Amino acid sequence: MPLNRIVLYYAFTPLPDPEAVRLWQRTLCESLGLRGRILISKDGINGTVGGSLNAVKRYVKATREYPAFKTMDIKWSEGGAEDFPRLSVKVRDEIVSFGAPGELKVGPDGVIGGGTHLRPEELHDLIDAKRSQGQDVVFFDGRNALEAQIGRFKGAIVPDVSTTHDFVAELDSGKYDDLKDKPIVTYCTGGIRCEVLSSLMVNRGFSEVYQLQGGIVRYGETYGDRGLWEGSLYVFDKRMHLEFSSDAVTVGKCARCAAPTNKFENCSNSACRNLTLYCADCAARPETLRCPQGCETDEAEATAAGAA
Secondary structure (H helix, E strand, C coil): CCCEEEEEEEEECCCCCHHHHHHHHHHHHHHHCCEEEEEEECCEEEEEEEEEHHHHHHHHHHHHCCHHHCCCCEEEEECCHHHCCCEEEEECCCCCCCCCCCCCCEECCEECCCCEEECHHHHHHHHHHHHHCCCCCEEEECCCHHHHCCEEECCCECCCCCCHHHHHHHHHCCCCHHHCCCEEEEECCCCHHHHHHHHHHHHCCCCEEEEECCHHHHHHHHHCCCCCEEECEECCCCCCEECCCCCCCCCCECCCCCCECCCEEECCCCCCCCEEECCHHHHCCCCCCCCCCCCCCCHHHHHHHHHC
């Protein structure tokens, strides 16, 4: 049986003809039998694709032959084409949707005016240096609140956002103004959201902003579960989550009974289908696999109730 792999990558770089890049990337992926999601804009590319190991290697090699993508960081993980429903390659205003395309400035070397990049080892050095000065480093989660339910950096601030679009209003709300003079480390899955988030924070007067280079993925590869990360990493494919070692703790809690779990399930109400954390027992029964706060009755249920 052939080995399969998934790659996650991004590059912020000016692209004069995003549509041409889209056509090239789609043709390349189709020729190699890859599936996944790729977003392209005038500011760069953001993708995750899976397939056979050999096909993915050929894809990476071909993509890096494009000069602007030559040094692009590629993150590898277990999985394959079966973890994605289809191949999607699209051009968008933003390769990560903060709803602020006019605020982002990108040059050949990446985002202009963002946070200082820190490799995992440098993150620990920063924490030690700040502690010696009597300061604490603030971890700021750059993901959606749902993702943080199953894993996060210890003591991190998790903004109350449902989508990436919510971050601009969240930052402008003033609730984090007391952090503007503190050292802040932003983090996200693979690093891309922090490229934008850190620049938005700098633009709003946060004076000492850092971003974890390579995101949680690189940190987990470096330290496993022996460092400052705890729990599982939410991923946007059929796997739903991954762990960095067998020592990973389960920090998520079932929405019904509070039992430990890292498994998201769709609400059993077909009119809802919201993702929520459930333990195996509660997920096994339709009546408990429903949003605990309540949701609209679906059409099938309403029809059944009327017939009764």
